[in-house]
Amino acid sequence: MRRRLLDAASGPLHPVAQQTLVAALDAGWADPARLHAEGRRAAALLDRAREVVAAGLGVRPPEVSFLPSGPTALARAVDGVLYAAGRRGARTVASAVEHSAILVPGRARAARSAGADAFAEVPVSRTGAVELDAWAEALTVAGTVAAVLQAANGEVGTRQPLEAARALTQPSGIPLVVDATASLGRDDVPTAWDVLVGDARSWGGPPLGVLVVREGTRWHWRDARADVEHGRADVAPWVPLALAAAEAWQQTAASRQSDAQEAHMLVERIRAAASAVADTEVVGDPVDRLPHVVTFSSLYVDGEALVGALDRQGLAVASGSACTSSTLEPSHVLAAMGTLTHGNVRVTLPLAAVSPDRADDVAALCYALPGTIEAVRGELGVAGL
Amino acid sequence: MTGAADSAQDEHVVDARGKRCPLPVIELARYVSTHPQARRVVVLATDPAAAHDIPAWCRMRGHDFAGGQQRGDHVAYAVELAR
Known part of the structure; x- marks a missing residue:
């Protein structure tokens, strides 16, 4: 059967991305931080992969970082916004249907902090779209420094009103983290965001987190090492995975x-x-x-x-x-x-x-x-x- | 009638404690179909899915969900039947 x-x-995996992955085991296995020929070749391949993904998302390559997984990139996206906010506050607003990589750490942070409402979960309609009135209200609470909304829900498919949601975060300068891990490569690339998160799996690639921080966004990761993934990861990605992700993007673009x-x-x-x-x-x-x-x-x-x-x-x-x-x-x-x-x-x-x-x-x-x-x-x- | 059904208010009780989804909803539906005189039914359940599925069942069947109340290790969900 x-x-x-x-x-x-x-x-x-997309079949061509699978071939690329296998070929990259020979060509791109080295640590891209190494100075020898093998390392330099891996670094060049990684640059190329980043350029492909950046072009696909309509952003500049330095805005793109690769992380070990989509969920890791989601959690990092929020961490960076919160850390950069410093003493202005720590409150995060998210829809109630966000990925558990957003909800679980958010609830844990709120439980540890003094303010019980440090993590606000905004209700959704019967179809799963965030209630914009409640979203607007949640954003007005003092100390709100981060907002998180998915482009579309990966379980039920409902798209979120990103433009309207960002029109409400922008006046207060609250960065909007958009989770596009279910939609990239399958739906239009979102444009209304300050931080964008993807997972190469959604477009036929291997598991690979993509974190895009728009230039000018207040974002800083506490444990940043400036030389690794533009300060947004602690380890360089395994280059064959990045190449396979870029290949899958190119193969499916047309x-x-x-x-x-x-x-x-x-x-x-x-x-x-x-x-x-x-x-x-x-x-x-x-x-x-x-x-x-x-x-x-x-x-x-x-x-x-x-x-x-x-x-x-x-x-x-x-x-x-x-x-x-x-x-x-x-x-x-x-x-x-x-x-x-x-x-x-x-x-x-x-x-x-x-x-x-x-x-x-x-x-x-x-x-x-x-x-x-x-x-x-x-x-x-x-x-x- | 099961359990403590014969209370002063003639309350109808379905005891689905310890039963996993979809059994609490099935037992509620079965009780309602075999007790045409019932106007208000209380379902006792420990399964976390019951908190969502009993209100959803009410909506799909046109009944009113009258809320859930934590009672020690279980929750009592009240349903007002439209008949």
């Missing part, structure tokens, strides 16, 4: 728009198929969303059983249900949106270049869904409730 990949949140259009239409099919199943809610914004992400929840269904039943039919999907997580806590995104957390299925479509048969795979999922959900409900004896 052919495996059908419908959970591309963590890869796999087809990005058409790929997104097709993905948008395929997701529309999944949304329609899931909506047609009894007591099944498709969540997230139906229109203002990432092209390739969709999630839905079925009443009275065990998420773990559903993922297992689809897996046995060759369909690889993810889930935000509590029973599918190690913590037994449901997805904080679904919880913040007020939607059903059990019986959840999340699809992240791969790029067509990574998975040429994705349209066929989507058709197979749409075909399998009604019967699979019915069968899982049958096992639980909940049909007709």
